[in-house]
Amino acid sequence: MLPASRLEWIQGWGESQGAAAYLFRPSTIGNLQDCLQLARDKKISLVSRGSGCSYGDAALLPEGICLNFSRMQRILAWDPSTGIIDVEPGVSLRRLWRYVLGDGWWPPVVTGTMEPTVGGCLSMNVHGKNNWVRGTFSEHCVEFDLLQADGSLRTIRREEEPELFNAVAGSFGMLGIVTRMRLKMKRVASGMLEVRAVSAPDLETMLRLTDEAKDQWEYVVAWIDAFPGGKKLGRGLLHFGRHLEKGEEPRPEQSLRIENQDLPEELFHILPKSSMWRLLKPWTNRVGMSWINRLKYLAGATIGENALYQQSLAEFSFLLDYVPNWKKIYSPGGLIQHQSFVPVNQAEDVFRRQLELCRKMRLPSFLAVLKRHRPDDCLMGHGLDGFSLALDFPVRAGKRERLWKLVAAMGEMVVEAGGRFYPAKDAALPGEIYRSTFQDGQIEKFLSIKQEMDPEMRLRSLLAERLLGIG
Ligand SMILES: Cc1cc2nc3c(=O)[nH]c(=O)nc-3n(C[C@H](O)[C@H](O)[C@H](O)COP(=O)(O)OP(=O)(O)OC[C@H]3O[C@@H](n4cnc5c(N)ncnc54)[C@H](O)[C@@H]3O)c2cc1C
Numbered sequence: 453m454l455p456a457s458r459l460e461w462i463q464g465w466g467e468s469q470g471a472a473a474y475l476f477r478p479s480t481i482g483n484l485q486d487c488l489q490l491a492r493d494k495k496i497s498l499v500s501r502g503s504g505c506s507y508g509d510a511a512l513l514p515e516g517i518c519l520n521f522s523r524m525q526r527i528l529a530w531d532p533s534t535g536i537i538d539v540e541p542g543v544s545l546r547r548l549w550r551y552v553l554g555d556g557w558w559p560p561v562v563t564g565t566m567e568p569t570v571g572g573c574l575s576m577n578v579h580g581k582n583n584w585v586r587g588t589f590s591e592h593c594v595e596f597d598l599l600q601a602d603g604s605l606r607t608i609r610r611e612e613e614p615e616l617f618n619a620v621a622g623s624f625g626m627l628g629i630v631t632r633m634r635l636k637m638k639r640v641a642s643g644m645l646e647v648r649a650v651s652a653p654d655l656e657t658m659l660r661l662t663d664e665a666k667d668q669w670e671y672v673v674a675w676i677d678a679f680p681g682g683k684k685l686g687r688g689l690l691h692f693g694r695h696l697e698k699g700e701e702p703r704p705e706q707s708l709r710i711e712n713q714d715l716p717e718e719l720f721h722i723l724p725k726s727s728m729w730r731l732l733k734p735w736t737n738r739v740g741m742s743w744i745n746r747l748k749y750l751a752g753a754t755i756g757e758n759a760l761y762q763q764s765l766a767e768f769s770f771l772l773d774y775v776p777n778w779k780k781i782y783s784p785g786g787l788i789q790h791q792s793f794v795p796v797n798q799a800e801d802v803f804r805r806q807l808e809l810c811r812k813m814r815l816p817s818f819l820a821v822l823k824r825h826r827p828d829d830c831l832m833g834h835g836l837d838g839f840s841l842a843l844d845f846p847v848r849a850g851k852r853e854r855l856w857k858l859v860a861a862m863g864e865m866v867v868e869a870g871g872r873f874y875p876a877k878d879a880a881l882p883g884e885i886y887r888s889t890f891q892d893g894q895i896e897k898f899l900s901i902k903q904e905m906d907p908e909m910r911l912r913s914l915l916a917e918r919l920l921g922i923g
Contacts, residue, residue, distance in 0.1 A: 454494060454517075462518055466507040467779065467786030468847040468879055471514040471914065473499070479523035481631050485603045488910065491517050497912040497923075500625040502572030503544060505565060507789045508879025509914035510576070510624055516912065519629065521571055527551055528632065535637035536594070541571030541630045548635075549766070550710045557637035558765060561589045564772040564821075571630045576876040577622035577830050581671040581693070581769070581823065588828045588835060590621035592636050598628035601906035605631065614829075619901050622830035624875055626916050627905050642696035643707030644762045645671070651753035655686020655807075658822065659800055659839060665692045666824045671768070676820040677745040678843065681811050685804060688822070689752035693768050713766040715774060728775045736781040736846065741818045782846045787818075790859050791842040791877040793825060798869035799839040806841065806862045813858050815851065817843035831898050832890075834872040842877060856880045875915055886919045895920065 454474045463470035478484045491498050499513035501520055511518070521542030528538040532555035539548065546566035548559050561573075561580045568578065573589045574596065580586065595609040598620060606628075610617045620627045648669075652658035658674055665672045671693035676686055696704070706712055719725055735744055772778075779787060794802045803822075810816050821842045828835030843862075845855055863885040866873065872889050873881055887895055902909075902922065909922060917923035 454490070454496075460518075462501070462504070462512060463786075464508045464510070464512060464879060465505045465779070466788050466847075466879060467783065468788050469509055469512065469786075469914075471509075471512040473513050473516050473518035475518050475520055477520045477523045481599060481605060484519065484599055484629055484631065487517055487519060488599070488601065488603050491910055492908070497910055498629075499911070499913045500541075500571065500575070500629050502542065502569030502575075503567045505563075505568045505572065506576065506876045506915075507787075508877075509918065510875060511572075512914045513912055514914070521569060524631070525569075532557070535639060536634060537637060538632060538634050539570055540632060541569060543570050544568065545570070545573070552637050553640075553643060553708055553710055553713065553765075556640055556708060558640045559635070560586045560592045560638040562769050564770065566766070566770045566773055570633050570635065574621055574630055574633060575623065575625045576874075577828060577833065578876065579823070579825065579835065581673040583823060583825045583835070584666040584672065585670050586638075587826065588622075588830070588833075590618070590828070590830060592638075593621070594634040594636060596620070596630050596634070597632040599631050600628045601908065601910040615831075616901075618829045618833075619831045619898065622828070622832045622834075623898070624832075624915060625913065626902055626911055626920075626922060628911070640695050640708075640765070641698040642701045642704040643709070643713055643765050644696045644701060644704075645693040645765060645768050646696060647761055647763045647768060648692045649752060649756050649759045649761075650690050650692075651688070651749070651757055652690060653687050653753075654683060655800060655804055658686050658688055658690070659803075661690055662822060662824050662839065663796070665690065668692070670694050672824055674822040675748075676822055676841070677749045678807055678810065678817040678820040679742040679745050681808065685807055687749055688820075689749065689756070691768075693763070696762070707764065713764045715767055715770070725774065726776050729778050729780045732775070732778070733781045736818070738814070738816060742816070745818075785847040785849060787844055787846050788855070788859070788879040789842055789844050789877040790862060790880070791840050791874040792862065792866040792871055793834055793836050793838060793840045793874065794866060794869050794871040795836055795838040798871070799841075802865050802869045802871065803839070803841050805865055806843070809858065809861060810843070813854060815845060815855055815858050817845055819844040831894055831901075834874045836872055838871070840874070860885060875919060878915070878919075881919070883919045883921060
């Protein structure tokens with residue numbers, strides 16, 4: 453056995469599940485190779501963990517070695533003339549944008565929080581609010597180094613080995629440990645975006661407006677009030693954003709300064725945001741949340757309707773960082789998220805039935821977000837020409853089983869419609885439902901690559917075991 457002092461209780465971001473694992477913080481590739489050797493000697497497995505922002509069990513492995521990359525967050529090379537950057541896997545999106553913005557660059561794909569690491573972003577092949585326009589994270593990765601389960605290091609370039617590249621990207625860490633990545637940043641002329649806010653009174657309008665906006669705006673995201681049914685089902689607020697072009701801002705060098713991007717620490721210049729979750733906590737129940745959602749919608753549909761304003765890149769992109777520690781409102785029990793991806797022509801029907809089922813089972817989603825997507829090239833990809841609906845649910849004692857049943861029932865609707873699921877957000881989906889979204893032999897192909905690259909199943913996670921039976 454490994455020393456008990458290394459055993460740590462580690463949780464998924466949603467804090468609805470956890471596992472005790474032996475935590476190691478390697479700082480070099482040599483350290484990582486030692487960890488692999490240790491795992492072989494002790495006949496146990498390893499899991500990579502970035503910032504642990506996956507909601508469920510993606511970076512959990514009971515009694516395995518958990519590799520934490522907080523000591524591997526160096527910027528290795530940066531060329532401000534081309535926007536090409538080489539980074540270690542533990543570099544977070546926060547560190548990345550802060551490093552490049554002053555030179556007029558921005559990461560082309562970012563998530564709703566700036567905490568994920570680039571290693572975690574490639575391994576889940578994350579998307580942003582501009583998925584339709586820019587695709588997924590891996591499309592902006594030129595090459596990466598992969599430490600394989602046998603301890604050998606290999607550089608994989610998208611141009612040279614596209615199949616392997618697209619098998620590793622989105623493989624939730626099952627084919628190796630990413631130790632370095634070369635990324636291409638996106639040129640920006642300003643640190644500001646022009647944002648338009650509009651409301652949609654129902655689901656049909658919501659989907660139509662989202663779809664229409666996708667070719668006119670770089671960023672398109674919609675929030676849905678998941679509480680009302682009937683004619684108001686699917687109502688919500690949409691936000692569209694576009695980068696300011698050269699000449700649109702008198703002094704762009706000001707907005708490109710990182711100190712002018714930082715999110716304000718107080719709300720309305722008075723209330724410290726760090727304490728906001730405490731104010732929200734008493735409202736974190738069905739009645740309270742239905743009122744918060746209703747008021748948000750009404751405010752957006754009246755005072756905020758058709759508003760056109762400017763917002764900093766960080767403020768618009770990382771909305772979910774606005775209230776620090778907001779997930780604490782769900783404690784104890786935590787939260788899960790269910791994000792389904794559904795083809796365009798089936799989306800209205802599937803999302804309508806999902807929202808109705810949540811209401812019927814008296815398990816409404818407290819936060820619902822809609823996005824427009826395009827297909828991706830990954831072997832285990834989740835992208836398609838369609839929409840995704842991400843639904844957050846509190847996990848309450850006594851309701852867990854019902855919630856898991858709801859997730860499975862919503863999952864079946866997605867399978868029937870030819871949709872997909874996003875493992876980074878998942879915690880509760882039965883493996884057979886996940887697997888049945890792949891019908892062209894992708895699972896078999898992925899498992900055969902896994903067998904070839906890691907025959908001893910040294911790299912494992914609870915998620916890979918649940919969804920793919922790896923273990
Ligand atoms: C508030 C919030 C908002 C989010 N918004 C979005 C969004 O808008 N779009 C989106 O796509 N996702 C979103 N996510 C999900 C998040 O981006 C992904 O879960 C991402 O993978 C997290 O990165 P991480 O560094 O925390 O990785 P972890 O969650 O720690 O790990 C994710 C996976 O990557 C593997 N991994 C990590 N590092 C390595 C490595 N070096 N080598 C090999 N494998 C590795 C792990 O084993 C695991 O399977 C959001 C999450 C949160 C909490």
